[in-house]
Amino acid sequence: xxxxxxxxxxxxxxxxxxxxxxxxxxxxxxxxxxxxxxxxxxxxxxxxxxxxxxxxxxxxxxxxxxxxxxxxxxxxxxxxxxx
Amino acid sequence: xxxxxxxxxxxxxxxxxxxxxxxxxxxxxxxxxxxxxxxxxxxxxxxxxxxxxxxxxxxxxxxxxxxxxxxxxxxxxxxxxxxxxxxxxxxxxxxxxxxxxxxxxxxxxxxxxxxxxxxxxxxxxxxxxxxxxxxxxxxxxxxxxxxxxxxxxxxxxxxxxxxxxxxxxxxxxxxxxxxxxxxxxxxxxxxxxxxxxxxxxxxxxxxxxxxxxxxxxxxxxxxxxxxxxxxxxxxxxxxxxxxxxxxxxxxxxxxxxxxxxxxxxxxxxxxxxxxxxxxxxxxxxxxxxxxxxxxxxxxxxxxxxxxxxxxxxxxxxxxxxxxxxxxxxxxxxxxxxxxxxxxxxxxxxxxxxxxxxxxxxxxxxxxxxxxxxxxxxxxxxxxxxxxxxxxxxxxxxxxxxxxxxxxxxxxxxxx
Numbered sequence: 001x002x003x004x005x006x007x008x009x010x011x012x013x014x015x016x017x018x019x020x021x022x023x024x025x026x027x028x029x030x031x032x033x034x035x036x037x038x039x040x041x042x043x044x045x046x047x048x049x050x051x052x053x054x055x056x057x058x059x060x061x062x063x064x065x066x067x068x069x070x071x072x073x074x075x076x077x078x079x080x081x082x083x
Numbered sequence: 084x085x086x087x088x089x090x091x092x093x094x095x096x097x098x099x100x101x102x103x104x105x106x107x108x109x110x111x112x113x114x115x116x117x118x119x120x121x122x123x124x125x126x127x128x129x130x131x132x133x134x135x136x137x138x139x140x141x142x143x144x145x146x147x148x149x150x151x152x153x154x155x156x157x158x159x160x161x162x163x164x165x166x167x168x169x170x171x172x173x174x175x176x177x178x179x180x181x182x183x184x185x186x187x188x189x190x191x192x193x194x195x196x197x198x199x200x201x202x203x204x205x206x207x208x209x210x211x212x213x214x215x216x217x218x219x220x221x222x223x224x225x226x227x228x229x230x231x232x233x234x235x236x237x238x239x240x241x242x243x244x245x246x247x248x249x250x251x252x253x254x255x256x257x258x259x260x261x262x263x264x265x266x267x268x269x270x271x272x273x274x275x276x277x278x279x280x281x282x283x284x285x286x287x288x289x290x291x292x293x294x295x296x297x298x299x300x301x302x303x304x305x306x307x308x309x310x311x312x313x314x315x316x317x318x319x320x321x322x323x324x325x326x327x328x329x330x331x332x333x334x335x336x337x338x339x340x341x342x343x344x345x346x347x348x349x350x351x352x353x354x355x356x357x358x359x360x361x362x363x364x365x366x367x368x369x370x371x372x373x374x375x376x377x378x379x380x381x382x383x384x385x386x387x388x389x390x391x392x393x394x395x396x397x398x399x400x401x402x403x404x405x406x407x408x409x410x411x412x413x414x415x416x417x418x419x420x421x422x423x424x425x426x427x428x429x430x431x432x433x434x435x436x437x438x439x440x441x442x443x444x445x446x447x448x449x450x451x452x453x454x455x456x457x458x459x460x461x462x463x464x465x466x467x468x469x470x471x472x473x474x475x476x477x478x479x480x481x482x483x484x485x486x487x488x489x490x491x492x493x494x495x496x497x498x
Contacts, residue, residue, distance in 0.1 A: 040233065040240040047257060
């Protein structure tokens with residue numbers, strides 16, 4: 001089954017952070033530790049997820065580790081949408 | 084003593100790692116005043132070599148101008164060497180406030196506050212004017228000092244793609260729920276030499292009720308018809324809420340910087356900006372030098388006009404020779420070499436030919452975008468530029484990169 005949540009997040013990350021001519025990324029590409037998303041820019045990703053999925057991610061859980069790949073972001077979002 | 088051999092070895096390992104990666108920064112000792120022609124000892128211990136300087140921020144050639152030196156001497160005699168105080172205790176002389184008035188008038192703002200450097204201005208301004216209820220939205224290529232200032236501030240942080248106005252608009256729309264929005268950009272981007280589209284940014288900020296902060300360190304004194312800066316070039320003088328700039332580049336090249344802008348924002352800096360509160364006043368000798376610089380600039384646009392001519396001549400010469408350049412019309416002309424080692428080799432060949440221009444590579448610029456950043460000065464005469472062009476062509480021929488495209492250079496040398 002296609003994972004719609006991960007597709008949406010991947011599409012957002014590509015549009016938001018990748019420059020023209022960048023290498024393609026996948027669900028498990030390291031985003032923060034790989035230098036694709038810097039800590040400043042993480043804010044807009046958090047806000048996007050919160051608005052899109054009507055959730056609130058506490059700052060202490062919005063860590064660079066939790067945001068480090070589309071796979072990990074999906075785990076985080078599901079934790080709040082299923083709560 | 085707690086500096087054990089183990090600790091020493093740890094630091095030595097880090098430094099060796101930088102050396103092995105070719106990333107260790109090394110100083111070149113200059114034995115002459117800053118100018119178009121300088122005498123350099125490099126490597127350390129070698130005999131002096133006379134070279135043309137193509138990488139100073141001495142845009143207006145005022146760093147060693149006789150009138151500026153004379154004014155500084157006079158300031159030393161009349162106001163002394165140092166203040167031994169921060170501004171608000173007993174470190175403000177009449178000339179400090181006089182310089183603030185003159186900068187305000189020159190930039191077309193409401194008020195100005197001096198800082199020990201623009202790095203300090205950028206470190207202090209954000210936390211002085213914003214709180215955690217606000218958001219800072221910065222261009223992704225802003226200068227490191229702005230990034231450090233943003234990190235020191237409790238307001239929310241966000242970014243927009245370099246000079247992408249549609250992306251900035253999305254961000255402004257997204258952050259409408261914050262108390263205040265502050266958009267942050269360089270006027271002239273120091274690594275690429277392009278300019279921020281300040282007319283469009285002012286319009287967007289008005290539409291979305293946001294303030295605009297512009298770092299004009301690579302613009303003040305020479306961008307725009309009378310050298311006021313990037314805001315003059317784009318016809319928005321009086322509409323920038325905060326300008327930060329330096330006296331360490333075109334405006335005499337010594338030290339010092341400032342925050343200039345809306346009166347209340349400057350007043351907030353005077354109350355809360357930590358580098359202003361906890362660091363010494365600019366030395367009187369420098370204040371007097373900068374006052375003379377503004378007197379020279381207010382009397383004539385001759386120097387910025389010559390700089391503009393030099394930049395156009397240099398850019399055209401490099402283009403005709405077949406180098407890959409970053410587009411732009413400022414005195415920062417980056418020669419793209421893409422590969423870090425190629426940039427270093429090119430710089431070395433130039434030095435052998437009597438031209439001083441250093442290579443920039445990751446992490447100063449993105450991976451695969453290594454370059455030589457050349458910077459023009461009103462202190463350059465045509466013969467300097469012709470000689471430097473000759474050296475560039477010779478080095479370019481030797482490395483066989485003239486007339487080669489980005490892809491051809493990358494294919495041969497790698498990223």
